[in-house]
Amino acid sequence: xxxxxxxxxxxxxxxxxxxxxxxxxxxxxxxxxxxxxxxxxxxxxxxxxxxxxxxxxxxxxxxxxxxxxxxxxxxxxxxxxxxxxxxxxxxxxxxxxxxxxxxxxxxxxxxxxx
Amino acid sequence: xxxxxxxxxxxxxxxxxxxxxxxxxxxxxxxxxxxxxxxxxxxxxxxxxxxxxxxxxxxxxxxxxxxxxxxxxxxxxxxxxxxxxxxxxxxxxxxxxxxxxxxxxxxxxxxxxxxxx
Numbered sequence: 001x002x003x004x005x006x007x008x009x010x011x012x013x014x015x016x017x018x019x020x021x022x023x024x025x026x027x028x029x030x031x032x033x034x035x036x037x038x039x040x041x042x043x044x045x046x047x048x049x050x051x052x053x054x055x056x057x058x059x060x061x062x063x064x065x066x067x068x069x070x071x072x073x074x075x076x077x078x079x080x081x082x083x084x085x086x087x088x089x090x091x092x093x094x095x096x097x098x099x100x101x102x103x104x105x106x107x108x109x110x111x112x113x114x
Numbered sequence: 115x116x117x118x119x120x121x122x123x124x125x126x127x128x129x130x131x132x133x134x135x136x137x138x139x140x141x142x143x144x145x146x147x148x149x150x151x152x153x154x155x156x157x158x159x160x161x162x163x164x165x166x167x168x169x170x171x172x173x174x175x176x177x178x179x180x181x182x183x184x185x186x187x188x189x190x191x192x193x194x195x196x197x198x199x200x201x202x203x204x205x206x207x208x209x210x211x212x213x214x215x216x217x218x219x220x221x222x223x224x225x226x227x228x229x230x231x
Contacts, residue, residue, distance in 0.1 A: 034219060036222075042224055043206075043224050049219065102147075104157045104159075107156045
């Protein structure tokens with residue numbers, strides 16, 4: 001119930017292509033879905049986040065698509081660049097919960113080939 | 115505005131020793147979270163502190179402990195170090211986790227790389 005399943009584990013995309021990372025959750029009480037980007041040796045940094053009252057959120061080249069009925073959400077990186085090469089984590093949490101903590105997916109290592 | 119800070123950057127210990135890691139949250143944040151990230155692996159939740167109290171802990175043995183100080187900074191202690199404790203330890207902070215105005219967004223520090231020899 002508390003898991004967030006992320007796929008693929010690793011992804012190689014050509015420069016200029018579209019990178020797509022998928023996540024699925026089980027707990028329908030989750031109502032906040034952030035994505036984090038982590039470069040080697042650094043802490044994760046918030047990239048973009050969505051709440052389930054919208055089906056899509058776009059910030060620059062990064063888009064989250066959210067399918068509430070399927071309990072799935074995905075990150076799309078348009079025009080992928082070598083600087084996007086990093087590990088990406090999806091996450092889910094429930095606001096105002098006394099047990100509040102973010103549940104992270106297992107991560108996707110993205111490599112953008114020049 | 116300063117971000118989450120952690121010290122030390124690197125820490126080398128031998129088996130059986132104790133390690134102490136420190137974290138200062140973003141100003142105004144009262145919740146502090148600790149995660150363990152072993153090399154090439156995901157984030158494993160360790161501990162959550164809010165307003166000086168431990169709110170939740172992950173599936174780690176009792177030798178992993180911590181505390182939160184009145185100024186909301188936090189300390190993670192790992193006793194009786196084992197080789198498999200070698201990892202990047204990340205601290206994150208958020209706006210009050212239990213408040214109705216909570217954003218649930220966690221902001222991470224750069225981590226402390228712990229190596230156990």
